[in-house]
Amino acid sequence: MSKRVVLEASHAVAEAVKMADVDVVAAYPITPQTHIPERLAEMVADGELDAAYIPVESEHSAMSTALGAAAVGARAFTTTAGQGLELMHEPVYIAASHRYPIVMAVCNRALSAPISIWCDHSDVMSCRDTGWIQVFCQNNQESFDMTLWAFRVGEDPSVMFPVMVNLDGFTLSHVTEPLLLPDQADADRFLPKYEYRLALKPEAPTSHGGFGLPDIYTEVKFAQEVALRGSRAVLDKGWKEFADIFGREYKAVETYKADGAKTLLVTMGSLGETAKMVVDSKREKGEAVGHLNLRLWRPFPFADFREAVKGVDTLVVLDRCFSFGGPGGPVCSELRAALFDMDKRPKVVGFIGGIGGREIDAETFAYMIDRGKEIAEKGSEYLYEPVLVRGLERGTGVRG
Amino acid sequence: MAPEFVKVGKHNIDAKEYLAPGHTFCTGCGEALAIRLVCKALGENTIIGMATGCDEVCTSPLPVTSWRLPWLHTLFENAAAEVSGMEAGLKAMMRKGKAPQRDIKFVAMAGDGGTSDIGLQALSGALERGHDFLYVCWDNEAYMNTGIQRSSATPYGASTTTAPAGKLSMGQQTQKKNMVEICVAHEIPYAATACPSYPFDLMNKIKKAVEIKGPAYVHVFVPCPTGWRTPSNQTIEIGKLAVETGVFPLYEVENGRYRLNVDPPKLKPVEQYLKPQGRFRHLSPGEISEIQERVTEGYARLKEKATSFPAG
Numbered sequence: 001m002s003k004r005v006v007l008e009a010s011h012a013v014a015e016a017v018k019m020a021d022v023d024v025v026a027a028y029p030i031t032p033q034t035h036i037p038e039r040l041a042e043m044v045a046d047g048e049l050d051a052a053y054i055p056v057e058s059e060h061s062a063m064s065t066a067l068g069a070a071a072v073g074a075r076a077f078t079t080t081a082g083q084g085l086e087l088m089h090e091p092v093y094i095a096a097s098h099r100y101p102i103v104m105a106v107c108n109r110a111l112s113a114p115i116s117i118w119c120d121h122s123d124v125m126s127c128r129d130t131g132w133i134q135v136f137c138q139n140n141q142e143s144f145d146m147t148l149w150a151f152r153v154g155e156d157p158s159v160m161f162p163v164m165v166n167l168d169g170f171t172l173s174h175v176t177e178p179l180l181l182p183d184q185a186d187a188d189r190f191l192p193k194y195e196y197r198l199a200l201k202p203e204a205p206t207s208h209g210g211f212g213l214p215d216i217y218t219e220v221k222f223a224q225e226v227a228l229r230g231s232r233a234v235l236d237k238g239w240k241e242f243a244d245i246f247g248r249e250y251k252a253v254e255t256y257k258a259d260g261a262k263t264l265l266v267t268m269g270s271l272g273e274t275a276k277m278v279v280d281s282k283r284e285k286g287e288a289v290g291h292l293n294l295r296l297w298r299p300f301p302f303a304d305f306r307e308a309v310k311g312v313d314t315l316v317v318l319d320r321c322f323s324f325g326g327p328g329g330p331v332c333s334e335l336r337a338a339l340f341d342m343d344k345r346p347k348v349v350g351f352i353g354g355i356g357g358r359e360i361d362a363e364t365f366a367y368m369i370d371r372g373k374e375i376a377e378k379g380s381e382y383l384y385e386p387v388l389v390r391g392l393e394r395g396t397g398v399r400g
Numbered sequence: 401m402a403p404e405f406v407k408v409g410k411h412n413i414d415a416k417e418y419l420a421p422g423h424t425f426c427t428g429c430g431e432a433l434a435i436r437l438v439c440k441a442l443g444e445n446t447i448i449g450m451a452t453g454c455d456e457v458c459t460s461p462l463p464v465t466s467w468r469l470p471w472l473h474t475l476f477e478n479a480a481a482e483v484s485g486m487e488a489g490l491k492a493m494m495r496k497g498k499a500p501q502r503d504i505k506f507v508a509m510a511g512d513g514g515t516s517d518i519g520l521q522a523l524s525g526a527l528e529r530g531h532d533f534l535y536v537c538w539d540n541e542a543y544m545n546t547g548i549q550r551s552s553a554t555p556y557g558a559s560t561t562t563a564p565a566g567k568l569s570m571g572q573q574t575q576k577k578n579m580v581e582i583c584v585a586h587e588i589p590y591a592a593t594a595c596p597s598y599p600f601d602l603m604n605k606i607k608k609a610v611e612i613k614g615p616a617y618v619h620v621f622v623p624c625p626t627g628w629r630t631p632s633n634q635t636i637e638i639g640k641l642a643v644e645t646g647v648f649p650l651y652e653v654e655n656g657r658y659r660l661n662v663d664p665p666k667l668k669p670v671e672q673y674l675k676p677q678g679r680f681r682h683l684s685p686g687e688i689s690e691i692q693e694r695v696t697e698g699y700a701r702l703k704e705k706a707t708s709f710p711a712g
Contacts (some may be wrong), residue, residue, distance in 0.1 A: 023498070024489045052489065064475065068482035074485075074490065076485070098474070202447070202504065209460070210463070210465055
């Protein structure tokens, strides 16, 4: 039986970590992630969670400590945001390369300079190619659910990859709303005990982290690529089992009111909630508009995405990150690449906004849909259009 | 059945080799000698976390390994952090019944660059948090793996590839960072210096360090024939001279109290240590006497500590 509670999203993540009975939490405080480690430290201090809480001296050490814990077979969790993710960038790669199923919650935050503690997706986009499984959450329930799911799929013997659970800083991490918390027994049923076959132990010594000469490095990295792509079936199986036990269904690519839609608004993260409200009002006005939530960012769900946009004329994509001097927002350019080989593909219109905590409201989404349709019809000289930039007239953008 | 121990004088030395042959250390490498002895002192119930460096590169070319002990390498600057995770993680698992209860020695190993430069923050954090682990620094006084670049452990006057002696420079212009004192300042229960030229002293210190609960630090002076430009059959001799001249005194600090382990009645002139090494060949008599003054003063200060705050 689940119980209905009212929790901040950060605390919902902490509850999932507790139910996963982690052995190690290694974290360094950074706004807006702080409520997660604070709550976990409290749980450890009160005996609610039997784990080593390691208050490391930096994010680099947070991930490095998690690597050491994972190497001996411990279930390890860490969490960070923004600059913290940048500082830990180096060991983030190691976690995936060593196939340690560490779970990390990232409360997405803008990057310096200028320093900003508020939300956008610049931090996680810099980790796009680190080899982690990466998912995004839209609300508090999902923040709990994805965290528990992350342990389940990451530790699957055929997966063994770290999982990054992204929740938007402040606009999701600090929001309090109702959610269902499962029984520990159900959580245990979903998440079996973790046993790491290659754990470092004296009776069967193994070496982790040897160096790769040119005659082997390519094979090692290719094996990693094949394994990450191959994990996809288990990710879906994990969501299926989750639905069977807890009744909530998740997919790599989720659509809302997409039946017969000619235009889909595409978002990642908590803005999906606002986007869906806008879709509702557009539908009421008789416009064939739907929403597409990209839950799984890595491994990228190519087939699901192509299937979801069949019959759609226009995709209106919001990126919360600049790719300076590049092809537009990272999500938008990725979607374009995913569609390029299709015979009949929708027109993809890119917007960049919601940077450094600037709010994207319903009116802006409505505008993006209208403008997107207009561009799809008449074409545009721009690579993408930024929204809500002071001094920039609507309908103007950035040329390639 | 092969004997478990080899008797050398009054010492019983573990007969097992934990560093397997086939590694690619240079001939006469002081670090390789030290690793072999340190592992014998540690024994099989050990888990090692190692920083990037000569030790890692020379022992782990995929898909083979020289390690007969469980071993982890991830990065350059994080050995202390990764061993923090091993120690805390395995102890949590033992407490929760997820791993069998036993006494495991958690050991971080890194070079002088990985310790006194890029890894200093992670080391300081691990010492301050009080993890029950041993940190061993292999000090060959420069970035030898990348080609003899200076580090903060390079001694005054040494010529390296990034602080070369030249027309306007006598090489390293700065004094060697004192890592043991930095560790002592963290008020850890045990810190020591050692050198494979004194193998029993080295092994005894390692044994003592892992028996003590809490963080321990052993700074091992490892002559590097390649970087110091010395003949490869002189490694042991150079290490001895470093101790006998007072350049690298052997001492230990137990709970803030000092003990000199080798205290010659009269220190040899530093010139005897500097002369055989190519890295010091350019030094003028004036520069050598400047070094002599510093060594004499440093040694006197250490003796004063050993007198004022004696261990045991």
